[in-house]
Amino acid sequence: MKKRVGILISGRGSNMMSLVAAARDPAYPAEIVAVISNRPDAPGLDWAKAQGIPAVAIDHKAYPTRAAFEAQMQTVLTQHRCDLVACCGFLRLMTADFVNLWHDRMLNIHPALLPSYKGLHTHERALADGVRIAGCTVHVVRAEMDAGPIIGQAAVAVLDGDTPDSLAARVLAAEHQLYPHALALFASGRATVTGGSIHIETAATAAPSVALTLFSPPV
Numbered sequence: 468m469k470k471r472v473g474i475l476i477s478g479r480g481s482n483m484m485s486l487v488a489a490a491r492d493p494a495y496p497a498e499i500v501a502v503i504s505n506r507p508d509a510p511g512l513d514w515a516k517a518q519g520i521p522a523v524a525i526d527h528k529a530y531p532t533r534a535a536f537e538a539q540m541q542t543v544l545t546q547h548r549c550d551l552v553a554c555c556g557f558l559r560l561m562t563a564d565f566v567n568l569w570h571d572r573m574l575n576i577h578p579a580l581l582p583s584y585k586g587l588h589t590h591e592r593a594l595a596d597g598v599r600i601a602g603c604t605v606h607v608v609r610a611e612m613d614a615g616p617i618i619g620q621a622a623v624a625v626l627d628g629d630t631p632d633s634l635a636a637r638v639l640a641a642e643h644q645l646y647p648h649a650l651a652l653f654a655s656g657r658a659t660v661t662g663g664s665i666h667i668e669t670a671a672t673a674a675p676s677v678a679l680t681l682f683s684p685p686v
Contacts, residue, residue, distance in 0.1 A: 470654040473501040473549035475540075475557035480504075480511025481639065482555035482576055482646050487518055489647035497654035501547040503540055505559050521547065527559060537565040553650060554608065563610035571660045573608040574653060576646050578638050580604060580620055585613035590631040590638070599625050601634055603642045605649035607660055616665045618658050619649040 472490075474483045483502060490499050502515040507524035515522035523543050530536035536559075544552065554575040566573065579589040581604040593601050602622040609615035621641040625634060652658035657668045 469495075470497045470550040471500045471548055472497045472551045472553050472650070472654070473503060473544045473547060474499060474515075475552060475554045476502060476504045476509055476511045477506050477558040478509050478511060478556055480509065480514065480555050482642055483511055483553075484514065485643040485647055486553060486555070486650060487515075487520065489651070495647075496651055497551065500549060501543060503543055505536070505557070511555075533559075533562055534564065537562060541565070541568060551650075551654060552608075553646075555646075560612060561608075561610075566608055566610045569608070571607060574605060574618070574650060575608050575613075575615075576642055576649075577604045577606065577613050578635065578642065580622070581606060581613060581617060588631075590634045593625065594629060594631060594634065601625050601638055603638050603645055605646055607653075607665070616660050616663060618653055618665050618667075619645055621645040 472486070474480070474486065476483050480502070487499050489495055490497055499520055502512065502520055502522040504512050504522070504524050505527040507526050509524070512522045512524055525536065525539050525543065527533075527536045530539065550572065552569050552573040554573065577585070577589075579585070579593065580600070580602045584592050590601065600622050602620055604620045605618045607615040607618065621644065623634070623637050623641050649658070652667060659666050
């Protein structure tokens with residue numbers, strides 16, 4: 468049975484779009500059943516509605532506490548019987564209580580090769596440090612920011628003359644391939660959390676599903 472996925476966004480939601488596109492494949496092990504944004508003006512809401520996906524704005528500014536805002540998110544996720552949550556550019560730190568409600572059931576994508584460059588301005592910091600390899604990471608969410616068991620990573624070369632914008636564009640393209648791959652592993656049960664890290668069931672006869680340097684076995 469397909470896992471029911473709720474997506475959290477704050478803006479355009481380009482990673483949301485990549486997950487929705489992947490989920491159109493009848494063989495994909497997850498379906499996108501709801502989209503929630505903490506910003507009512509997020510363009511991704513209108514896009515999701517146009518795809519026939521329930522899309523709900525929950526303005527965090529309308530709630531007196533972070534816990535009250537998260538309680539409303541939980542209500543919506545419960546209404547749509549979500550099994551998993553996928554954060555796609557969701558720009559709100561979540562309380563430990565909310566994260567624990569979704570322990571081992573919430574994923575996030577971060578535009579760096581964790582554990583390096585947690586937080587914001589990842590590309591500026593990477594370029595300032597002179598690294599030659601950048602990339603992105605899909606991980607299981609923990610209460611600590613940008614921490615948790617890593618499901619997969621994609622590596623992107625840093626080119627001479629790169630700016631934060633040019634590097635960000637290439638990393639984003641990698642994100643759009645990595646996230647559907649990682650969600651498929653997790654939703655299918657092939658990637659599981661074991662002892663604080665990810666165990667991935669390998670399939671020797673499977674072929675890679677994405678043209679990336681992926682630090683996880685192919686689907």
